[in-house]
Amino acid sequence: MEAYLLEQNGGIENLKKATLPAPVIKTNEVLIKTKAIGINPIDVQVRNSKDILGMITQGNIPPKVILGWDVAGVVEQTGDDVTDFKPGDEVYGLINMPGLGSTYATYVAAGASQLMHKPAALDFIAAAATPMAAMTAWQAVVTLGQVKQDEKVLIHAASGGVGHFAVQIAKYLGAYVIGTASAKNKSFVTGLGTDEFIDYTAKPFEQQLQxxxxxxxxxNSVEHILRSISVLKKGGRLIYLQPHFQSAIEAPLQAAEVSGVGVFVNSSGKVLAEIGELIREHHILPEVTQVFGFDELPQAQSIVESGRATGKIVVSVN
Ligand SMILES: NC(=O)c1ccc[n+]([C@@H]2O[C@H](COP(=O)([O-])OP(=O)(O)OC[C@H]3O[C@@H](n4cnc5c(N)ncnc54)[C@H](OP(=O)(O)O)[C@@H]3O)[C@@H](O)[C@H]2O)c1
Known part of the structure; x- marks a missing residue:
């Protein structure tokens, strides 16, 4: 198979295309022929930092590191204990999080419990755009945020991968949703159904709502999270995506009399099934704004690294 190996932590030039044997699956795993790969900020963070690579692999860094967690493709082979999938099935998933998903490859081995059948409403590109961002948004809005009808919900980076799903899920739950992004993303964000748009570059957001x-x-900033705490009403809830900031924000949370909880997304076919229901009922949809070929994967990662990606960036695999 073709894959991108991370030769050493650092810049984009350290991603090197290589020809390797396809993975050998365990009895509870499925071998997927890759059709599309979703690119996420964690891919870039792990590429850049040996510490983050060590953290995500819980210290078990393999000799050959293949990045990537989101994938959509066709089942090629199933392990003896797999009953939910058969060769030819179209599937998608967030693979082996925490751990290495190794989806930057033309074949991917994945635990069957981490996969779901691809909703018919999504092509492979849209399906690969979905798992990590939508599952993180689900955890933030539904599981931890417990957002209810008519609540006022502020979603930062509503134009980003996680944010654009969080807006759609919160609207589905009947919340009043305010999204932040810069002015160039206003029509994208309002098109998702937000009730208000805040251009965070025009004026600090805390001067625009309370x-x-x-x-x-x-x-990814403690200072930004402290500003978010300042706009919550007493008893309000902060959900943040950088759980390692917990100790830095505990005292400010207490002082403001609000609660705070960090998200760490995990692979789960069950959560993906819930998201699949919302997709089938047309309540949420991934917005893919740029698609690259497999040879252009480093270019796709560079766009995510810029922090300016709108919606999702996906790599198509022939
Ligand atoms: N803990 C977890 O389990 C977990 C899971 C997934 C992601 N994450 C983390 O969550 C973060 C977001 O992920 P993502 O996939 O949504 O990122 P993303 O798609 O790369 O986000 C890009 C978007 O962020 C917007 N943005 C940047 N700075 C902003 C600011 N100060 N205020 C408002 N919008 C801003 C940009 O809009 P403009 O160009 O208009 O500024 C752009 O559209 C990343 O740090 C990621 O590592 C954590």
Whole structure:
């Protein structure tokens, strides 16, 4: 198979295309012929930092590191204990999180419990765009945020991968949704159904609203999270995507009399099944704004690394 190996942590030039044997599956695994790969910020963070690679692999860094967690494709082979999938099935999933998903490859081995049948409404590109971002948004809005009808919910980076799913899920639950992004993304964000748009570059967002019930903070900055705490009403809930910030924000949370919880997304076919239902009923849809070929995968990662991606960036595999 063809794959991108991470030769050593660092810049994009360290992703090198290589020809390797296809993975050998265990009895509870499925071998997927890759059709599309979703690119996420964690791919870039692990590429850049040996510490983050060590953290995500819980210290078990293999000799050959293949990045990538999101995949959509066709089942090629199933292990003896697999009953839910058969060769030819179209599937998608967030693979082996935490751990290495190794989806930057033309064949991927995945635990059957981490996969779901691809909803018919999605092509392979849209399906590969979905798992990590939608499952993170689900955990933030539904599982941890427990967003309810008519609550005022502020979603930062509503134009990003996680944010654009979080907006759609919160709207589905009947919340009043305010999304932030820069002005160039206004029509994208309002098109998702937000009730208000805040251009965070025009004026600090905390000068543009107050007293919200829930903030979903997707920004990788303690200072930004502290500003989010300042716009919550007493008893409000902060959901943040950088769980390692917990100790830095505990005292400010207490002082503001609000709660705060960090998200860490895990592979789960069950959660993907819930998301698949919302997709089938047309309540949520991934928005893919750029598609690259397999040879252009490093270019796709560079766009995600810029922090300016709108919606999702996907690599198509022939
Ligand atoms: N803990 C977990 O389990 C978990 C899971 C998934 C993701 N994450 C993390 O969550 C973060 C977001 O992920 P993502 O996939 O949504 O990222 P993304 O798609 O790369 O986000 C890009 C978007 O962020 C917007 N943005 C950047 N700075 C902003 C700011 N200060 N205020 C408002 N919008 C801003 C940009 O809009 P403009 O160009 O208009 O600024 C752009 O559209 C990443 O740090 C990722 O690592 C954590």
């Amino acid at each position: 007293k919200v019930d829930v903030v979903i903070d997707t920004i």
